[in-house]
Amino acid sequence: MSLRKCINEKCRDCIYDSIVPGTWRQQVTLCSVKSCALYDVRPKSTRPIPESVLSYYGVDLAEYQALMTDSDDDSHE
Numbered sequence: 261m262s263l264r265k266c267i268n269e270k271c272r273d274c275i276y277d278s279i280v281p282g283t284w285r286q287q288v289t290l291c292s293v294k295s296c297a298l299y300d301v302r303p304k305s306t307r308p309i310p311e312s313v314l315s316y317y318g319v320d321l322a323e324y325q326a327l328m329t330d331s332d333d334d335s336h337e
Contacts, residue, residue, distance in 0.1 A: 268303045282313040289327070291316050304328075 275291055276284035289304040289311075296302075314324050 264303075267298055267301055271302045272297060281316045282309065286313055288323075290314075290319055 271288045272284045273292070274296075275287050277287070278284060280287075282290070283305070284310045285303055285305045288302050289309065291299065293299060309324060311321065314321065319327075
């Protein structure tokens with residue numbers, strides 16, 4: 261199994277809850293555990309996350325946009 265698949269599986273196992281709003285990748289994108297060793301390499305949604313999902317997790321649109329901007333900046337390093 262590839263390293264990427266292992267990371268994806270670990271993050272999904274850790275945070276995904278099929279009962280609450282959002283796909284597993286959306287939920288992992290919104291993960292707030294910055295102390296996690298996988299936080300910077302966690303899988304992130306490539307599609308916009310609906311406002312209904314953001315509001316469920318208490319994330320406002322500006323905070324989400326900053327999160328996605330940080331992700332884009334990291335990919336250029």
